Amino acid sequence: MRIGCPKEIKNHEYRVGLTPGAVREYVAHGHDVLVETGAGTGIGADDNAYRIAGAKIAKTAEEVFARSDMIVKVKEPQPSEWVQLREGQILYTYLHLAPDPDQTKGLIESGVTAVAYETVTDDRGGLPLLAPMSEVAGRLAIQAGAAALQKANGGRGVLLGGVPGVLPGKVSIIGGGVVGLNAAKMAVGLGADVTVIDRSISRLRQLDDLFGGRIHTRYSTVEAVEEECFSADLVIGAVLIPGAAAPKLVTREMLSGMKKGAVLVDVAIDQGGCFETSRPTTHSDPTYEVDGIIHYCVANMPGAVPVTSAHALNNATLPFGLQLADRGLQALADDPNLRNGLNVHKGRITNRAVADSLGYEMIEPKAAIAA
Missing domain, CATH: 3.40.50.720 (NAD(P)-binding Rossmann-like Domain)
Structure with missing residues (x-):
């Protein structure tokens, strides 16, 4: 051939x-x-x-x-x-x-x-050809979000790791799969205050064991997503329904309750995005602002590395x-x-x-x- x-x-x-x-x-x-x-x-x-x-x-x-x-x-x-x-x-x-x-x-x-x-798929029902790029995208999401949070880039001006005497930034990750796991690893490594939201209790148990109490876990409900978005400096959208369009878990109405200059990074943008206000962007023009919230929605994030x-x-x-x-x-x-x-x-x-x-x-x- x-x-x-x-x-x-x-x-x-x-x-x-x-x-x-x-x-x-x-x-x-x-x-x-x-x-x-x-x-x-x-x-x-x-x-x-x-x-x-x-x-x-x-x-x-x-x-x-x-x-x-x-x-x-x-x-x-x-x-x-x-x-x-x-x-x-x-x-x-x-x-x-x-x-x-x-x-x-x-x-x-x-x-x-x-x-x-x-x-x-693989024999366990996983997605082996998606996993490596999900790993890269999850790690990049924190790097991109941290950069977008800088005041000169339109963000709140928050350092994710904080410094002695100043609280660290708060990162909320919606979805505890491969993207969410790798985003959490990076965010924890930077010293951020990290919460992962997922609808699988067994997955939340795995994450809790893996991180040894260094992250918070929450079961996914509309109320939980809303509360986490309102308190976060950086929100990572990491949901996946294999082959299907991503569900819109963060509505435009929720943006009004978020901190001005907070950042949304939508890693699900290839599948349509999980934020109602998401639209695909490129590495040459990666962010835009809606209602005071910075959106990063690059559709080929791993292409940066x-x-x-x-x-x-x-x-x-x-x-x-x-x-x-x-x-x-x-x-x-x-x-x-x-x-x-x-x-x-x-x-x-x-x-x-x-x-x-x-x-x-x-x-x-x-x-x-x-x-």
């Missing part, structure tokens, strides 16, 4: 779908790899590094899309990319279709087989990618965890959460592949 890796074109996206190390693995499995020139610049990998790994270099993205059987990317295809996809081709990347009807329509019309990193995040992502995506390259659609038929990643196939939606969010009829993945 010929594997294609185009350069990412989303605003300030420096990650790459295939590192040179990953290319070597595909080549070792007998596949041809075609990489767009400059694709690895953001991680310090020039074209020669890819040639040494066994890849051929394409001059344009158009050549990569036209000549490849499988496209490996990082972010969802942009309009200029999805029109180049075709039936019989496999797309393997993050998609986040639920809040994106235009992209969904584009993929349906292309006929491509689209496998989304964020809905591939591409060396770390690209290698972490490739570590996770490579085993499943090799399955797809080695066995094509048969890999989807045989592996239920990989099959859970199938979102679109030959013009049909194959993921329940996406279908329900956007009003499409859904066909079961196994039936779609068999057909």
